[in-house]
Amino acid sequence: HHLSKSIMNLVTNAAEAMPHGGEILIEVENRYVESDSGSLEDLQEGHYVTVSVSDTGEGISEEDLSKIFEPFYTRKIMGRSGTGLGMSVVWGTVKDHRGHIDVRSEKNRGTTFTLYFPASRAPLTASATPAVRHQGRGQRILVVDDAEEQRLIASSMLRSLGYSADTASSGEEAVALLHTQKPYDLVFLDMIMEPGMDGLDTYRQMLEITPGQKAIIASGFSETLRVRNALSIGAGTYLKKPYDLEALATALHTVLSDNAHS
Numbered sequence: 001h002h003l004s005k006s007i008m009n010l011v012t013n014a015a016e017a018m019p020h021g022g023e024i025l026i027e028v029e030n031r032y033v034e035s036d037s038g039s040l041e042d043l044q045e046g047h048y049v050t051v052s053v054s055d056t057g058e059g060i061s062e063e064d065l066s067k068i069f070e071p072f073y074t075r076k077i078m079g080r081s082g083t084g085l086g087m088s089v090v091w092g093t094v095k096d097h098r099g100h101i102d103v104r105s106e107k108n109r110g111t112t113f114t115l116y117f118p119a120s121r122a123p124l125t126a127s128a129t130p131a132v133r134h135q136g137r138g139q140r141i142l143v144v145d146d147a148e149e150q151r152l153i154a155s156s157m158l159r160s161l162g163y164s165a166d167t168a169s170s171g172e173e174a175v176a177l178l179h180t181q182k183p184y185d186l187v188f189l190d191m192i193m194e195p196g197m198d199g200l201d202t203y204r205q206m207l208e209i210t211p212g213q214k215a216i217i218a219s220g221f222s223e224t225l226r227v228r229n230a231l232s233i234g235a236g237t238y239l240k241k242p243y244d245l246e247a248l249a250t251a252l253h254t255v256l257s258d259n260a261h262s
Contacts, residue, residue, distance in 0.1 A: 017057030134253035136162035171202030
């Protein structure tokens, strides 16, 4: 799951680097890294699986290359998708797996991100990928987030857990949806959305339309006063980005099973 989320972020960034079109290439290879591999000096010698995502886009300047893995750093134009969280998610995933990221970019010629993961010769057993404990039963979830890739990630995860997922790109769009749709079983709501209403103001208006509306608040920032205010008026829990499938499944099960706000 973490790897698929990382690839989705890289592909989204590659697409946005090519506003006039181009090509994206995803490659997976087995590689052997030797001890004198130059830019890969922090990797131990051995076998690796690499996943590379290449584009033929605008490229990344040397100045930006030094910052792209910093949390919330983004060069993206206001109004386009992206929160600045994407590349830090990729970085965290690779480092959690004791891997390495190699980035090659040339102005107006494109960029290639190559992720190195230590290869294992041991056979994969069923216990290596623990099953998620809580599955949905088709409950309708509305994902509200101003970042397109975050909506894609969340809705994909929800469907994999057995839920039905709709999306809205702003609080205003979400409130309008509640006026025209039958009530959702739960709203998965980003706290910080720009421009327009944030998660708290959106949830307040939702409660006027559907009293007792169940909700989960998500944010890449630490829990804030506005998050706590949303929890105090009925939101079931707070989930910090980036979250994994198990954390999402547990939060959904807990809130949907709670009759306190029904």
